Amino acid sequence: MSDTFLFSSESVNEGHPDKLCDQVSDAVLDACIREDPVSRVACETCTKTGMVMIFGEITTSATVNYEQVIREALKDIGY
Numbered sequence: 001m002s003d004t005f006l007f008s009s010e011s012v013n014e015g016h017p018d019k020l021c022d023q024v025s026d027a028v029l030d031a032c033i034r035e036d037p038v039s040r041v042a043c044e045t046c047t048k049t050g051m052v053m054i055f056g057e058i059t060t061s062a063t064v065n066y067e068q069v070i071r072e073a074l075k076d077i078g079y
Contacts, residue, residue, distance in 0.1 A: 021044075028070075031064045
C-alpha cells in the first residue's frame with residue numbers, strides 16, 4: 001500500500017463564471033426551500049455572455065419565478 005496521499009482542489013477568483021453559476025444555483029435552491037422545505041433540487045447553471053441557463057431536476061410544490069430569481073441573483077452579484 002502506498003504512503004502517498006494526493007490532495008487537489010479547484011480555486012477560482014471573484015467574477016469567474018463558475019462562481020456566478022454556483023450563486024445562481026444556490027439562489028434557485030433557496031427559493032424552492034423557502035416555500036417548500038422538502039424540495040428536492042438538482043440544479044445546474046451554465047452561462048455565456050448575455051445568457052444564463054438553468055437545467056436539472058427540481059421537485060417542489062413551491063411556485064418559483066425562476067427568471068426573477070436568476071435576475072435578482074445576478075443583480076446581487078453586481079451584474
